Amino acid sequence: MVRSTCLVLTLICIALAALVAPAAVAAQNDVSTHYLLARPLPASANVRPDMGFPYGWHRNHQSPIHHGMDYLNRRGTPVIAAGGGTVFYAGNDTEMIVGPQPNFYGNVVILQHDLSAPEGGTIFTLYGHLNSIDVQTGQTVNQGDVIGRVGATGIAIGSHLHFEVRVGNPTDYNAVRNPELWYPPLPGRGKIIGRIVDVNGNLAMGIRFVLSTASSVLPSFTYAEPSIPVDPMYGENFVYGDLGAGCYRLRVRGGSGYAYDEPICINAGQTIFLEVHLKS
Ligand SMILES: [Zn+2]
Missing domain, CATH: 2.70.70.10 (Glucose Permease (Domain IIA))
Known part of the structure; x- marks a missing residue:
């Protein structure tokens, strides 16, 4: 009974997601994951990491490069x-x-x-x-x-x-x-594992990017140095978790405008892999 209810709810969610998805979105793929761990804090604590100082960032050389x-x-x-x-x-x-x-x-x-x-x-x-x-x-x-x-x-x-x-x-x-x-997004939320690549095809280091909606702007940074280890499964240079289900614009400033500005949509429970090619 529980299983059939879940199946019906899942189908409704998929149908709703299809209805609200915009016509054109950036290429995105569900990716296999290795969520082998849980978070290191109980649910009563703040379990969401500080995305202003993520893994691989050094606060514009104000801190040692962050290894966690x-x-x-x-x-x-x-x-x-x-x-x-x-x-x-x-x-x-x-x-x-x-x-x-x-x-x-x-x-x-x-x-x-x-x-x-x-x-x-x-x-x-x-x-x-x-x-x-x-x-x-x-x-x-x-x-x-x-x-x-x-x-x-x-x-x-x-x-x-x-x-x-x-x-x-x-x-x-x-x-x-x-x-x-190593741990899944919070219930009802999703995650992006990404690679931001420069015009020469190299990982773009220490790039500020934002995920924005009509009402919010979520900034973060790519890994700042080639020395910071990446996961062999992904070769990523950023991970952004616990994103509310919905559509965002991923933007990177460049030149007089944006080197990248494309929509990205994510469903609850979904982890997607995204490769971003900067135009400048
Ligand atoms: Zn730290």
């Missing part, structure tokens, strides 16, 4: 395991260096998951700037277990959770992937 995503939350907010596994390390990163310098992440937890990336390599998750740590190295955890509390230890501007996904080597600062590629 930030989730702005009050000090003391519970942080949960994004997947089941074992605590690889729990402590301060002055004792074990896992970043570009000692005491970069402050109080940090690294979990080793019983999962592998599609290209091979064990998946690890890192939780930085914690106010306090609730687990010990070697301990087994289940997805959703509280492992610590949000804080601002190490090098942090304000209280937030810094979350990373690392593949293969848990202590390698350069073994990262964009965390947004």
